[in-house]
Structure formats: structure tokens, C-alpha cells
Amino acid sequence: xxxxxxxxxxxxxxxxxxxxxxxxxxxxxxxxxxxxxxxxxxxxxxxxxxxxxxxxxxxxxxxxxxxxxxxxxxxxxxxxxxxxxxxxxxxxxxxxxxxxxxxxxxxxxxxxxxxxxxxxxxxxxxxxxxxxxxxxxxxxxxxxxxxxxxxxxxxxxxxxxxxxxxxxxxxxxxxxxxxxxxxxxxxxxxxxxxxxxxxxxxxxxxxxxxxxxxxxxxxxxxxxxxxxxxxxxxxxxxxxxxxxxxxxxxxxxxxxxxxxxxxxxxxxxxxxxxxxxxxxxxxxxxxxxxxxxxxxxxxxxxxxxxxxxxxxxxxxxxxxxxxxxxxxxxxxxxxxxxxxxxxxxxxxxxxxxxxxxxxxxxxxxxxxxx
Amino acid sequence: xxxxxxxxxxxxxxxxxxxxxxxxxxxxxxxxxxxxxxxxxxxxxxxxxxxxxxxxxxxxxxxxxxxxxxxxxxxxxxxxxxxxxxxxxxxxxxxxxxxxxxxxxxxxxxxxxxxxxxxxxxxxxxxxxxxxxxxxxxxxxxxxxxxxxxxxxxxxxxxxxxxxxxxxxxxxxxxxxxxxxxxxxxxxxxxxxxxxxxxxxxxxxxxxxxxxxxxxxxxxxxxxxxxxxxxxxxxxxxxxxxxxxxxxxxxxxxxxxxxxxxxxxxxxxxxxxxxxxxx
Numbered sequence: 351x352x353x354x355x356x357x358x359x360x361x362x363x364x365x366x367x368x369x370x371x372x373x374x375x376x377x378x379x380x381x382x383x384x385x386x387x388x389x390x391x392x393x394x395x396x397x398x399x400x401x402x403x404x405x406x407x408x409x410x411x412x413x414x415x416x417x418x419x420x421x422x423x424x425x426x427x428x429x430x431x432x433x434x435x436x437x438x439x440x441x442x443x444x445x446x447x448x449x450x451x452x453x454x455x456x457x458x459x460x461x462x463x464x465x466x467x468x469x470x471x472x473x474x475x476x477x478x479x480x481x482x483x484x485x486x487x488x489x490x491x492x493x494x495x496x497x498x499x500x501x502x503x504x505x506x507x508x509x510x511x512x513x514x515x516x517x518x519x520x521x522x523x524x525x526x527x528x529x530x531x532x533x534x535x536x537x538x539x540x541x542x543x544x545x546x547x548x549x550x551x552x553x554x555x556x557x558x559x560x561x562x563x564x565x566x567x568x569x570x571x572x573x574x575x576x577x578x579x580x581x582x583x584x585x586x587x588x589x590x591x592x593x594x595x596x597x598x599x600x601x602x603x604x605x606x607x608x609x610x611x612x613x614x615x616x617x618x619x620x621x622x623x624x625x626x627x628x629x630x631x632x633x634x635x636x637x638x639x640x641x642x643x644x645x646x647x648x649x650x651x652x653x654x655x656x657x658x659x660x661x662x663x664x665x666x667x668x669x670x671x672x673x674x675x676x677x678x679x680x681x682x683x684x685x686x687x688x689x690x691x692x693x694x695x696x697x698x699x700x701x702x703x704x705x706x707x708x709x710x711x712x713x714x715x716x717x718x719x720x
Numbered sequence: 721x722x723x724x725x726x727x728x729x730x731x732x733x734x735x736x737x738x739x740x741x742x743x744x745x746x747x748x749x750x751x752x753x754x755x756x757x758x759x760x761x762x763x764x765x766x767x768x769x770x771x772x773x774x775x776x777x778x779x780x781x782x783x784x785x786x787x788x789x790x791x792x793x794x795x796x797x798x799x800x801x802x803x804x805x806x807x808x809x810x811x812x813x814x815x816x817x818x819x820x821x822x823x824x825x826x827x828x829x830x831x832x833x834x835x836x837x838x839x840x841x842x843x844x845x846x847x848x849x850x851x852x853x854x855x856x857x858x859x860x861x862x863x864x865x866x867x868x869x870x871x872x873x874x875x876x877x878x879x880x881x882x883x884x885x886x887x888x889x890x891x892x893x894x895x896x897x898x899x900x901x902x903x904x905x906x907x908x909x910x911x912x913x914x915x916x917x918x919x920x921x922x923x924x925x926x927x928x929x930x931x932x933x934x935x936x937x938x939x940x941x942x943x944x945x946x947x948x949x950x951x952x953x954x955x956x957x958x959x960x961x962x963x964x965x966x967x968x969x970x971x972x973x974x975x976x977x978x979x980x981x982x983x984x985x986x987x988x989x990x991x992x993x994x995x996x997x998x999x
Binding site (some may be wrong): 535556581582584595596688712715716717718720 | 774782841945
């Protein structure tokens with residue numbers, strides 16, 4: 351991997367002059383477009399732009415409306431939108447020392463691997479109101495902006511509010527709760543945690559157990575007990591479709607997908623007990639040309655009212671707990687960081703997965719094929 | 721006649737195709753094949769991994785078994801169909817060609833999704849069987865090996881039928897008539913006369929189906945379960961999920977060599993045993 355990246359980086363370096371030339375033209379154009387606002391008297395209008403890269407689609411549209419536009423209105427700093435986020439492009443950029451991006455929205459896997467590979471600027475705590483976001487949703491290099499979770503999803507046609515699988519042990523109990531299950535097959539994350547909890551391990555001991563070979567074997571053995579009754583999903587839309595079509599009675603689904611399916615009329619509900627939360631982080635790519643502006647934008651993204659606005663728009667959970675007072679009750683019960691929901695689950699252990707992914711992935715693939 | 725039309729040094733006529741193939745096929749393929757022995761460093765480590773880790777052997781085994789079974793069922797279903805086409809009235813022939821070609825014009829992805837709608841638990845087939853009282857609870861027709869076979873046989877069937885048909889229409893009917901006048905009962909007549917004469921069609925159809933099946937990707941991914949992974953899916957996974965170009969390259973080499981060897985075997989068998997006529 352590193353070898354090809356180095357080669358690409360070298361190619362980029364050789365094109366450095368033309369890139370500079372290109373950027374120069376871009377800056378001149380940006381300056382020209384800013385001139386009218388300078389004349390209209392805004393004191394901040396000369397600020398250098400911040401380039402923000404995220405995942406595109408409805409998510410980034412909402413981020414623009416709820417975070418970037420208010421930031422520009424307050425500080426006069428224009429925000430350039432780029433996307434979708436691409437991890438190999440990110441690496442190539444940072445390793446070539448020419449990051450065009452100033453703020454990036456990344457997954458927890460990328461955050462922890464990136465810290466190891468020195469891909470981020472360390473956050474300057476003095477430039478951020480870090481107290482807005484609880485400790486478990488931030489690190490020295492990234493602040494969480496949204497939280498999502500793996501949940502027990504169940505069909506409301508098969509089960510009721512009173513009588514449905516209320517724990518992962520119930521999901522693995524084919525007698526008490528009959529029907530086909532669904533689990534994610536795209537990677538070992540979540541599946542191993544879920545099987546371990548089904549074996550009776552309490553939430554705070556899951557990773558301790560999974561760090562041992564016996565724990566891994568016990569999880570796989572547990573998975574084998576329901577293997578014949580599982581339809582696996584590789585993409586989130588598949589998981590949504592399986593519930594919509596009534597192909598499965600319960601299983602793993604992301605809260606946002608269950609919300610979306612329910613909005614579209616599917617007979618689906620989620621149980622919050624033993625949910626596994628995952629965080630998307632905001633980071634500053636190493637070599638960013640506007641670290642100052644990047645801190646400003648990240649700080650704006652932690653403001654409660656902005657996060658509440660985003661949650662109301664697309665139902666992603668805020669990391670700032672103060673946001674909940676402004677979120678519609680119909681939406682907030684679907685959100686992973688709602689105090690009631692967060693208390694019933696735990697945050698995925700990103701360092702565990704950074705260190706164990708390779709080994710568990712192989713065993714997982716083997717198990718699937720056997 | 722034709723010779724007079726042939727320009728001197730007609731090689732340039734293939735130039736567009738050659739450039740296209742070279743740039744967009746030969747170059748990237750060679751790059752991927754080279755990666756198998758040079759990534760992450762020079763050596764045979766990727767092939768060693770293929771051999772040592774059971775997972776890759778299983779996927780290879782899956783690929784051969786699924787392709788073989790698909791070929792078998794295509795032959796079983798395709799043979800009587802091609803026979804009817806070759807020996808039926810022109811009206812029957814036209815109708816059958818039409819029926820076989822229509823799905824052939826539809827995108828593979830669309831047909832695979834159509835199978836999902838038909839085969840799933842709440843799907844059309846299970847609904848019909850249940851309302852007819854033939855089964856009490858839905859049968860698992862999809863997300864398992866059966867689903868892969870159903871989908872692949874349907875998609876690949878025309879590749880069996882057309883080579884078979886083209887051989888069958890050229891079989892001289894007087895051979896069978898001669899055998900009949902000499903007292904051969906119909907079944908014996910078929911196995912001794914017709915089947916051997918149609919064998920080149922079976923073999924070329926089977927080789928087309930088998931070789932196409934080896935590289936199948938969409939159908940097993942959508943209709944199969946996790947245990948039905950084929951080699952093309954594994955190659956895709958290695959690249960897009962793990963960024964492991966070396967191992968993907970090694971898998972591609974195995975697929976390429978496997979395809980080449982099957983092709984060579986078929987050509988040999990066809991060329992020697994059945995007297996393949998090269999025009």
C-alpha cells in the first residue's frame with residue numbers, strides 16, 4: 351500500500367509547479383468574487399477560505415446549511431465544499447504535503463489509523479470550546495460531530511412493543527423469537543460484539559473477552575447456532591430492504607436506516623438495549639493551509655443549535671447533549687445520543703478494532719465460508 | 721472474389737480495436753498480474769498466502785463447483801430445447817428463439833433483481849406455492865447455493881442453446897432414418913446416432929457456459945449466501961475493501977490460468993474427438 355502511495359505522492363510532487371499555478375489562479379478568482387462583499391463593508395470578508403470535505407449527498411447538504419453557512423455569516427470566512435471524502439485521496443494529499451482540505455469528516459477507523467500514521471494536525475484546545483462535547487466523543491485529533499449506532503431492529507408485524515427481542519441474547523434465541531435474522535457481513539465489527547453479548551458477557555467486558563482466543567471462538571460458536579437462519583447484508587440499503595420486504599424478523603440495523611425505513615412506511619422498530627455507538631469525527635488534515643480557519647469551523651460545528659438543526663433535518667445524533675432541547679421529540683427518540691438511548695449502550699472500541707481487525711477479519715471470512 | 725477486395729497489408733483495419741484493447745485491457749491487466757509478484761514486495765508471498773490460507777482454496781473450490789453444476793444444468797435443460805428448435809416447424813423455432821432471446825436483451829443486473837423479487841420468502845413463487853397448499857411455510861430459494869444456481873443457469877442458458885442448435889440443424893436426418901430402417905429402437909437410435917453427432921455442440925456450449933461462469937460476480941453476490949463466494953467477489957473485496965492489490969493480482973492469475981486451461985482442454989477434446997471442422 352505505502353509503496354504505491356509513495357509513487358503517487360512523488361508524481362504529485364513533480365507536478366507541484368503546475369498545481370501552485372492552478373491554486374494561484376483559483377485564489378485570484380476567489381479574491382475577485384470577494385471584492386463586492388469587501389465594498390459592502392464586512393470587516394471579515396478578506397479571511398482565507400476553509401475547504402471542507404465530507405460524504406456528499408443529503409448529509410453534506412445539511413452540514414452546509416447547519417454548520418458552514420452560519421460560520422460564514424458570523425466570521426466572513428467562506429467555506430468551500432468538496433467531496434465525497436475518499437480515504438486514499440486523503441492519504442495521498444497529506445503524504446505529498448499539499449493538503450487542499452482544511453476540515454474533513456472521517457470514520458472512527460480512519461481516525462485511529464490516521465493518528466498512528468500521523469495524518470492529522472493536533473487540535474489546539476485553546477481555540478475550541480471542547481467542553482461542549484463529552485469526553486467519549488472526542489480525542490486530541492478529532493471531535494465527533496455525529497453519532498450513529500448498531501441496534502436490534504425488529505419487525506412490528508412479527509413482534510410487539512411488549513414482546514420483542516430486548517437483548518442480543520433474545521436475537522440469538524430462535525425458540526422464543528422465531529424468524530429469519532439479519533447481520534452485517536461487510537466486516538467483523540458489531541457482529542463479534544453482538545455474539546459476545548449474546549453469550550451473556552456484560553457490555554463493559556465485551557472487548558476484554560474478545561481480546562482472548564477463547565472469547566473469539568465462543569463468539570463464532572454462538573454465531574454458528576443461528577447461521578442457517580441469517581440473511582447477511584453488505585450494504586446499509588440491503589438491511590433496510592430486508593425489513594421493508596418482510597424477509598427478516600429481527601437483527602442488526604443502523605438506527606438511521608431503521609428511521610428512514612420507518613419514515614417510508616416499513617413495519618420496523620428498534621430496541622436500544624445494548625446498542626453499539628460509532629462516531630464520525632472532524633479532523634484537520636496535516637499540512638492544511640488554514641489551520642486557524644479550520645479550528646473556527648470545527649468549533650461552529652459543536653454549537654448546540656447547529657447540531658439540533660442538523661438532527662431535525664436528517665436524524666443524525668448530535669455530540670453536544672445541549673442540542674436535544676431543540677430537537678423534535680419524534681426525531682430524538684431515534685437518535686443514538688439521546689440520554690435514554692446512550693445510557694443503554696456503549697461506544698465501539700476503536701483502538702480494539704485498530705489492533706485486532708486483521709486477525710478477526712480472517713476468522714470472520716473463514717466462518718462465513720464454512 | 722473476396723481476395724480482390726482484400727487490401728494489401730490489411731493490418732491497419734484492426735488498429736482501433738488493437739489500441740483500445742492494449743490501452744484499456746492489456747495494460748491494466750498486466751499491471752494487476754505484475755502486482756501479484758511485486759506487491760507489497762518482490763516474491764511469491766501472495767501465491768503462498770493463497771495456498772496456505774484455507775479461505776482462498778474454499779473460494780476456488782466454490783468457483784469450480786458452482787461453474788460445473790451450472791454447466792450441467794444448462795446442458796440438461798438446454799439440450800431438449802435446442803433439439804425442439806432444430807427439429808420443430810419454422811413457427812416453433814421462431815417462437816423459441818424469441819423466448820430465449822428476450823431475457824438475453826435484458827441487463828444482467830435487472831434479471832438478477834427480478835429473481836430476488838420472485839424467490840424471496842414473501843416473493844411470488846413462495847406465495848403461489850403456499851396459496852396452492854403445496855407448502856406450509858416459505859422455502860428458502862434465495863441467499864443460498866440454490867439461488868445462485870437458479871440465477872446463473874437462467875442467465876447462461878442461451879450460451880448453451882445456441883451452439884447446440886447450430887450443430888443440431890446440420891445433423892443429416894438420413895443417419896437416424898437409416899438406423900431406424902435397420903431396426904434401432906428410438907432410444908438406442910438417439911444414444912448411438914444423434915447424441916454422438918451433437919456432442920460438439922454440447923462441448924462448445926459447455927465450454928462457453930463454464931468459462932463465463934468462472935468469472936461471475938453479480939449473481940452470486942446478490943442471490944447467494946456468505947458461503948457461496950466466488951473468486952471474482954474475492955478479487956473485488958481484496959481491492960476495494962483491503963487495498964491488497966498483490967493478493968487480488970494473484971487471484972486474477974489463478975482465474976486466468978484456470979480459464980485458459982479449461983479452454984485448452986475443451987479445444988483439444990473438440991478438435992480430436994469430435995472432428996471440429998475449422999472453416
